[in-house]
Amino acid sequence: MKGKAKRKAPDIVLREGKPVAVILDIDEYQEMLERLEDVEDLKMLEEMRKKPLKFRKLEDFLKEHQPGV
Secondary structure (H helix, E strand, O other), X not given: OOOOOOOOOOEEEEEOXXXXXXEOOHHHHHXXXXXXXXXXXXXXXXXXXXXXXXXXXXXXXXXXXXXXX
C-alpha cells in the first residue's frame, strides 16, 4: 500500500462565478469510488441480514444453475 502523501486541494471549476465541477487527483478519486462501493455493499448486506435464511439441498441448487449437467 502506498504511503499517504500530502493531499492536494481539489481544483474547482467555475462558470459565470458558480462552481460547476471539481478536478481531483486520480488516486483520491479512486479512493472515493472504493469508499462509496464499500458503503453500498454494507447497505446491501444489512438488507440481506433482515431476510430469513433459506437452505436448499446442493442437488436442487445444481439443477437450477446447471441444467442438463
